[in-house]
Amino acid sequence: MITLLEARGICKRFGGLTALSDVSLTIRKGEVYGLIGPNGAGKTTFFNVLTGAYVPEAGELVFNGSELPLGKPHKVVEAGIARTFQNIRLFRDMTALENVMAGHHIRSRANPFSILLQTQHAKEEERLITERAFELLKYVGIERFADTISKNLSYGDQRRLEIARALATEPQLLALDEPAAGMNATETARLRELVQTIRHDGVTVLLIEHDVKLVMGLCDRLAVLDFGKKIAEDVPAEVQQSEAVIAAYLGGHATPKAGATA
Amino acid sequence: METLLQQTVNGLVVGSVYALIALGYTMVYGILGLINFAHGDVLMVGALVALEAIRLLQIYAPELGLVPTLLSGLSISVVVCMILGYTIERTAYRRLRNAPRLAPLITAIGVSFLLQTVAMIIWGRNYHTFPQLVSTQPLEPIAGVFITPVQIAILAVSATLMVALVLLVNKTRLGRAMRATAENHKVASLMGVDTNKIIAATFVIGSALAAVAGVMFSSNYGIAHYAMGFMPGLKAFTAAVLGGIGNLGGAMLGGLVLGLVESIGAGYIEDMSFGFLNSSYQDIFAFIILGIVLIFRPTGLLGERVADRA
Amino acid sequence: MNELALAIPWLGKRNPAAARWVVVALAVGAPLIAVLFGKTWVRILDFAMLYVMLAIGLNLVVGFAGLLDLGYIAFYAVGAYTFAFLASPHFELHLPFWMVLPLGAAFAALAGVILGLPTLRLRGDYLAIVTLGFGEIVRIFMNNLNHPINITNGPQGINMIDPLVLFGWDISKPLKVGDEITINSLFLYYYVFLAFVVLSVILVQRLQVSRVGRAWAAIRDDELAAKAIGINTRNMKLLAFSLGATFGGVAGGLFAAFQGFVSPESFSLMESIAVLTMIVFGGMGNLAGVIVGALALTALPEVLRHVAVPLQQAAFGQVLLDPEVLRMLLLSLAMIFMMLLRPAGLIPAYSRYSRPELVVGKEAGR
Numbered sequence: 001m002i003t004l005l006e007a008r009g010i011c012k013r014f015g016g017l018t019a020l021s022d023v024s025l026t027i028r029k030g031e032v033y034g035l036i037g038p039n040g041a042g043k044t045t046f047f048n049v050l051t052g053a054y055v056p057e058a059g060e061l062v063f064n065g066s067e068l069p070l071g072k073p074h075k076v077v078e079a080g081i082a083r084t085f086q087n088i089r090l091f092r093d094m095t096a097l098e099n100v101m102a103g104h105h106i107r108s109r110a111n112p113f114s115i116l117l118q119t120q121h122a123k124e125e126e127r128l129i130t131e132r133a134f135e136l137l138k139y140v141g142i143e144r145f146a147d148t149i150s151k152n153l154s155y156g157d158q159r160r161l162e163i164a165r166a167l168a169t170e171p172q173l174l175a176l177d178e179p180a181a182g183m184n185a186t187e188t189a190r191l192r193e194l195v196q197t198i199r200h201d202g203v204t205v206l207l208i209e210h211d212v213k214l215v216m217g218l219c220d221r222l223a224v225l226d227f228g229k230k231i232a233e234d235v236p237a238e239v240q241q242s243e244a245v246i247a248a249y250l251g252g253h254a255t256p257k258a259g260a261t262a
Numbered sequence: 263m264e265t266l267l268q269q270t271v272n273g274l275v276v277g278s279v280y281a282l283i284a285l286g287y288t289m290v291y292g293i294l295g296l297i298n299f300a301h302g303d304v305l306m307v308g309a310l311v312a313l314e315a316i317r318l319l320q321i322y323a324p325e326l327g328l329v330p331t332l333l334s335g336l337s338i339s340v341v342v343c344m345i346l347g348y349t350i351e352r353t354a355y356r357r358l359r360n361a362p363r364l365a366p367l368i369t370a371i372g373v374s375f376l377l378q379t380v381a382m383i384i385w386g387r388n389y390h391t392f393p394q395l396v397s398t399q400p401l402e403p404i405a406g407v408f409i410t411p412v413q414i415a416i417l418a419v420s421a422t423l424m425v426a427l428v429l430l431v432n433k434t435r436l437g438r439a440m441r442a443t444a445e446n447h448k449v450a451s452l453m454g455v456d457t458n459k460i461i462a463a464t465f466v467i468g469s470a471l472a473a474v475a476g477v478m479f480s481s482n483y484g485i486a487h488y489a490m491g492f493m494p495g496l497k498a499f500t501a502a503v504l505g506g507i508g509n510l511g512g513a514m515l516g517g518l519v520l521g522l523v524e525s526i527g528a529g530y531i532e533d534m535s536f537g538f539l540n541s542s543y544q545d546i547f548a549f550i551i552l553g554i555v556l557i558f559r560p561t562g563l564l565g566e567r568v569a570d571r572a
Numbered sequence: 573m574n575e576l577a578l579a580i581p582w583l584g585k586r587n588p589a590a591a592r593w594v595v596v597a598l599a600v601g602a603p604l605i606a607v608l609f610g611k612t613w614v615r616i617l618d619f620a621m622l623y624v625m626l627a628i629g630l631n632l633v634v635g636f637a638g639l640l641d642l643g644y645i646a647f648y649a650v651g652a653y654t655f656a657f658l659a660s661p662h663f664e665l666h667l668p669f670w671m672v673l674p675l676g677a678a679f680a681a682l683a684g685v686i687l688g689l690p691t692l693r694l695r696g697d698y699l700a701i702v703t704l705g706f707g708e709i710v711r712i713f714m715n716n717l718n719h720p721i722n723i724t725n726g727p728q729g730i731n732m733i734d735p736l737v738l739f740g741w742d743i744s745k746p747l748k749v750g751d752e753i754t755i756n757s758l759f760l761y762y763y764v765f766l767a768f769v770v771l772s773v774i775l776v777q778r779l780q781v782s783r784v785g786r787a788w789a790a791i792r793d794d795e796l797a798a799k800a801i802g803i804n805t806r807n808m809k810l811l812a813f814s815l816g817a818t819f820g821g822v823a824g825g826l827f828a829a830f831q832g833f834v835s836p837e838s839f840s841l842m843e844s845i846a847v848l849t850m851i852v853f854g855g856m857g858n859l860a861g862v863i864v865g866a867l868a869l870t871a872l873p874e875v876l877r878h879v880a881v882p883l884q885q886a887a888f889g890q891v892l893l894d895p896e897v898l899r900m901l902l903l904s905l906a907m908i909f910m911m912l913l914r915p916a917g918l919i920p921a922y923s924r925y926s927r928p929e930l931v932v933g934k935e936a937g938r
Contacts, residue, residue, distance in 0.1 A: 051800065077802030089797035091790050102790045105783050106802030112811060115782040116775050126782065169802050297697050357912055364640050365911055367697050368852060371642075371845060372907030379900040383893060492841075496708075499701065542716050549705030556698050557690045 004029040004204050005050075005081075005173060010059035012045055012228075019045040020056070021228040027173070032195060032205045034219035034236075036212075038249055041225040043208045044086060047177055050206075051083045052076040064172065077106055082171035084162045086178045086208075092151035096142060096161050099150050100133035103168025136164040140194060156187040163194065167203070174198060175206040180214050192218050216240065224248065268407050269525045275413045275482070277521020278420035282475040283498035284505070284513035285427060286468030292444045292508030293464050294359070299370035300350055301472055302495015303377035304343050308473030309392065309480040309490060310385055312339035316393055332395040332481070340473045347469025348462055356458070381488035389487045392480035416478045423471060424514055430467075431510060440464060444508065493545060497524075500552040506562030515563060523547055598769075598867075602762045613874075614758040618830060620870040621765035622823050626847045627866035628772045628859065629819025634848070635857035636780065637812035638792035639692065640700040642844055643707020647817040649714060649839035650683050651676035651824025653724065656834045659734040662725065669736050673825045680821025684814035692809040707844050714836040729835025736764065736829040761830055768826065772819060773859055779815075780859075788812055842900070849907045855917030864919060869906065873899035 005027040012020040020042045027033045035043050048054045050061060055071035062068065069075040091099050108129055114122040137143040140160040145153055150161055159179055166174055176195075180188045188211060195218060199205055209215045215222065216236045224232040224239060226248040232239050239245055283305060290298045316335035319326060326334070354373050358366040396415050400408035431437035442450040443460045451457045479494060480486045501520040505512025528544045555562060598621075606614045630644045654676035658667045691702050718726030735744030743760040779785050787808045790798040799805055828834050846869070854865015877895035884893065893901070910917060 053796075073799040074802045074804045077800070082802075083800055085797070085800070089794050089800070091793040091797065093793055094786075094789060098786065098789075101783075102786045102798075102803075103801045105787050105790075108783050110783055112779065112784055112815075115778055115784055118778055122782070129783065165801060295697075297701065354908060354912065361915070364696055364700075365915055367640065367700060368848070369908055369911040371848070372904050372911065375842075375845065375900060375904035376908065379897060379904055382897055382900070496701075496704070503698070503701075543712060546709050546712055549709050552705055553691070553702055556694055556702055560694070560698070 002029040003027070004064065005206075006062040007046075007050070008060050008062070010046065010049055010061070011057045012042075012049055012054060013057050019228050020049065023059070023225065023228070023230050025223045025230060025233055027204060027206060028221075029172075029204055030199065030202070031220040032199050032207060032218055034215045034222040035206065035208045035225065036210070036215055036222055037225035037231075040227075041248075042228040043225055044177060045228075046225070047083060047175055047208065050076070050175065051081060074106070077169050077171070080170070080172040081175060082166035082169045082173075083175040084159075084166050084177055084179060086181065088155075088158050088162055090150045090158055090162055090165070092149075094150060095147050096137060096150050096153065096164075097130070097133050097146040099161055099165050100136050100168050101129050103136075103165040104129045104133060107168075107170050133168060136167055137161075139167070139197075140164045141190075156183060156190075159183070159191070160194070163198075167198070171203060173204045173206060177208050178210065179207065180209060180211045188214055265406055266526065266529075267405065269529050270522060271407055271409055271413070273522035273525030274518060275416050275521070276525060277501075277518035278417055278424075279475050279478055279482075279517075280494065280498045280501045280521050281514045281517025282420055282423060282471045282478075283494060284502040284517045285424070285510060286472050287499050288502040288505075288507055288510060288513040289440075289444075289464045289468050291502070293440070293461055294355070294366075296355065296366045297370065297499065298355075298465075298468075299367070299495075300373040300377055301468065302491035302493075302498070303374050303381075304347055304350075304469045304491070305472040305476035305479070305494060306381060306486075306488065306491030307346060307377060308339045308343045308469075308476035309486040310381060310390070310488070311342045312336055312473075312477045313390060313392055313480065313486050315339060316395070320393070328395040332477075336474065336477050339477060340470050343469040343473035343476075344466045347465040347472075351462055351465040356461075378488055378491075385486075385488055387488065389485045392484050392486045394481055394484050396481055398482070398484070412481050416482060419474065419478065423474065427467070427471075428510065436460075436463060497545075497548040500548045500555075503560075504551060504555050504562055506564040507566045509562070509564050509566060512562055512564040512566075519563075520548060520551065523551065598766060599763075602759060602766075606756075606759070611756060611758060614756070614762060616871065616874045618758060618761050618765060620867050621762065621769055622827050622830070623847065623850065623870045624769050624863050624866040625765075625772055625819055625823040625826075627850045627854070627862040628769070628776055629816045629823070630847050631816075631851050631856065631859070631862045632776060632779075632819065633812055633816035635851060635862070636785065636792070637788045637809055638696075639809060639813060640696055640703070641813070641816070642700050642704035642841070642848065643687075643710070644703070644816070644820060644847055645839045645841075645844040646687075646707040646710040647680040647683060647820030648824040648827065648843070649710055649834075649836075650680045650817075651821030652828040652834045652838070653714065653730070653824075654679050654821070655825040655828035656730040656733050659829070660730055661732050662730045666734055669734075669738065669825075669829065673822060676825040677818045677821040680824065681814045681818045683821075684817030685810060687817075688810045688813040692806065692813060704841065704844070707839075707841060711836050711839050711841075714839065724836075727836060729833055731833030733828050733832050733834065735832065736761070736826070738764070765826060765830075768822065769863075773863075776859060784808070784811070845907075846903055849903045851917075853906045853910050853917055855919040858917070858919055861917050861919035865917065868918075869903065873902055876902065 003026055007023060007025050010020050010023040011018070023042070023046060035046065037043055045054065049056045052069070052071050052073035052075065060067060061070070063079055063081065068079055091102060094102070108125055110122040110125050134143060134146060137146055140163055142153070142157050142160050142164070145157060150158065153161060163176070163179070180191055183191065192214060195205055195207070207215070207219065219236055221234065222232070222236055222239045223230055224245050231244045231248060232242045283301065286301050287298060290296055290301070312335040315338040316331055319331045319334055350373055354369050355366055358369060394412065396412040398410045398412050400410050431440060439450070439455045439460050440463070442453065442455055443457050447457050475494070476491070479490070497520060498517065501516035502513045503516070504520060505514070505516025524544060524547050527547050531543060602614055602617055605617065626644070626648060630641065633639050633641045633644070655672050657663055658665050658672045658675065659669070687703065687706050691699055694702060714724045715727055717723040724730070735742060737743070743764060744757050746757055747755040747760060749755060787798065787803045790801070790803060791805050791808055795805055850865040850869045851862045853869060854863065855861020873895065876898045880893065880898055881895065
């Protein structure tokens with residue numbers, strides 16, 4: 001059980017509002033880790049701090065044993081953490097394949113000179129990128145849409161595409177922000193399979209979700225945030241019983257109910 | 263070389279003209295997020311139309327006194343510019359309200375160009391003499407500072423208009439609607455505000471101010487020219503950004519500050535640069551200030567207020 | 573692999589030959605035009621080629637990377653004045669063109685980096701204004717740096733600039749082929765310029781269909797998402813900016829050699845806007861489109877000049893609209909109408925890596 005990511009004492013304030021208060025959590029390699037909590041608890045803020053969109057007022061992040069640069073999104077991706085967005089941010093006017101190929105940017109080497117001169121290396125790399133991108137499309141199951149403009153894909157397929165694009169950056173940790181939002185039961189089940197496949201293939205997954213059934217069934221461990229503080233971090237079964245968690249979601253009643261939603 | 267005090271006075275005069283123009287920019291930017299490139303050229307149209315009007319009046323109504331002639335010319339040009347501002351918004355900008363950001367900007371550049379071209383066609387390329395109906399003879403110096411009646415008029419008129427605008431925006435229904443639209447179009451229209459009308463009104467008011475600024479400018483310097491709007495327009499935009507775009511107080515403050523910096527700076531630039539630069543570099547002050555503000559404090563001195571483009 | 577090839581039919585092929593056909597037409601075009609319309613038109617075509625290079629360069633900045641630069645002509649000025657400084661009687665330097673042209677390009681690229689570093693993170697419209705200011709500052713300096721030390725010779729500019737001498741071959745002199753045929757230097761310049769244009773097209777196409785081009789398209793489409801997949805947006809933007817500047821610098825050097833003199837009035841804001849209009853009109857982001865746009869908007873004013881003046885004389889007995897005015901009128905109307913009616917331009921950029929006219933200017937952080 002190797003620790004992949006350790007967050008220590010993360011604090012984030014926006015003017016007078018404290019979005020995250022001394023949040024510490026540990027994600028182990030190879031697990032599916034869920035981050036849940038009522039709306040406004042600070043889950044997406046934590047994501048944004050993790051991926052460098054925000055700089056925290058205090059705290060640090062240790063990834064793979066080294067300190068993660070704060071506030072520099074491209075360095076975070078370089079280190080091996082990739083994310084998707086709650087409201088899907090694809091390159092809408094590019095095709096599905098092009099989106100995933102763009103994801104390969106950071107792991108490829110060709111510089112402007114070799115591109116201008118069309119060296120053997122550049123050509124070979126371009127071919128590899130195209131193949132790998134197509135493989136990733138197959139991996140998430142949308143290879144038949146390779147040449148389709150991504151804004152024309154269905155909602156569920158767009159989500160998969162975004163995941164494929166994130167995987168193209170060869171991450172060790174994949175952070176998914178509400179991947180099941182807006183999905184019906186079938187799509188959610190397919191998503192669950194995809195996440196399990198991803199985990200099986202060696203990528204650790206961090207997941208924000210509101211769909212409790214999905215979370216309970218999929219995650220190895222959960223952290224619960226409420227008003228910017230972590231109030232629980234444990235396996236799903238324990239978290240479900242925790243009074244603090246129930247109180248946070250339901251506002252003070254200690255009636256545990258499986259499947260209680262935010 | 264003139265005293266610091268003299269330069270301060272000059273700077274305030276120029277600055278108040280910049281402030282008037284800046285108000286037009288800042289209102290439009292606050293409500294639409296658009297840099298109305300053509301705004302400076304509305305100023306130019308205002309000056310040239312006033313010129314024509316005054317010429318005609320001097321021929322057909324010579325018994326009218328100096329100041330009434332000026333005021334009549336001014337009124338006509340204000341009306342023309344208001345119509346012009348409305349037309350520009352209606353034909354060129356309204357269709358592009360939901361287009362990606364740069365489309366209206368590029369169109370605005372095109373409109374600016376077009377206005378200059380048409381002015382060139384009508385009035386030719388030459389510099390025209392603008393009748394200086396308010397005297398430019400300096401009055402008795404106070405504390406060693408000379409000021410001319412035209413400068414006093416500029417200060418007085420600008421101050422009055424600025425106060426009037428602030429009252430309009432803060433105390434009237436129209437003003438409230440403008441502020442609401444500036445904050446959030448969709449919500450404002452849900453609250454019953456006819457956003458199209460409000461936006462049109464913003465352009466119309468801004469154009470009126472530009473016309474006045476144009477006439478003041480020409481009265482002060484005695485010339486009018488088809489390309490006269492470009493530099494003042496650009497500088498006024500700088501002033502608006504300096505003060506905080508979308509922020510009326512900011513536009514006024516920015517205008518005054520820019521005017522002061524230009525005036526005082528032009529006086530000392532030769533000393534400061536060891537004789538390398540001289541006052542013909544004056545125009546770059548505005549650009550340099552713009553660059554510095556945008557790089558180090560993009561929200562400006564008083565903070566920006568731009569529409570929430572939900 | 574089969575299924576990949578089936579899924580993506582265009583795979584492995586470069587951008588289609590549209591740009592190439594245009595180039596072929598151009599190569600054949602010059603002699604044809606000279607025969608039909610006279611040599612002045614070849615001279616116009618020469619200038620058109622320079623504008624094509626500028627359009628290609630600005631297209632990189634605006635069309636590919638989505639950065640609105642309103643002071644682009646400053647890079648042209650840098651290239652031109654560098655050539656003027658290093659190959660004219662002004663400083664008594666007469667360096668060969670293969671030294672001067674790259675130097676001009678390098679200085680232009682440097683100017684691009686200097687301008688870009690502090691400003692590329694500004695949002696679209698602010699960047700536009702700041703670059704406009706930069707263009708004006710360069711022009712004002714060119715116009716005024718003639719005392720206390722005379723660097724640029726002020727408004728008079730620098731003349732008697734050395735012509736292009738390619739490996740001993742002075743192309744400002746007519747070329748004698750055998751006893752019968754003399755090729756006017758205008759043609760020689762034309763083909764040299766055409767060669768540069770072809771080279772530019774090839775280089776830019778290579779960039780477009782590469783990870784760099786994809787990165788630019790990504791930044792243009794959604795900068796936040798581009799950052800989220802690890803693209804170093806600042807460096808990519810700087811790259812686009814300075815590469816675009818380089819094209820401007822090269823074109824500037826060629827311009828100086830061709831025209832023989834440079835003065836600040838060739839580098840006004842109007843010229844920056846003219847080039848912008850060309851790419852907006854022709855089709856932003858699309859190489860063939862911007863080439864056509866540049867040709868059209870360089871040639872059309874000249875056509876009007878030759879047609880409209882006598883026409884007006886005949887109809888009105890005097891010239892109401894002189895050619896300069898006609899050019900401005902044409903450009904401004906072209907800009908406005910294209911933006912209102914057909915923002916994609918004459919030849920829209922089909923979705924190779926997105927349609928830039930749809931996304932140009934989207935702010936970071938929607």
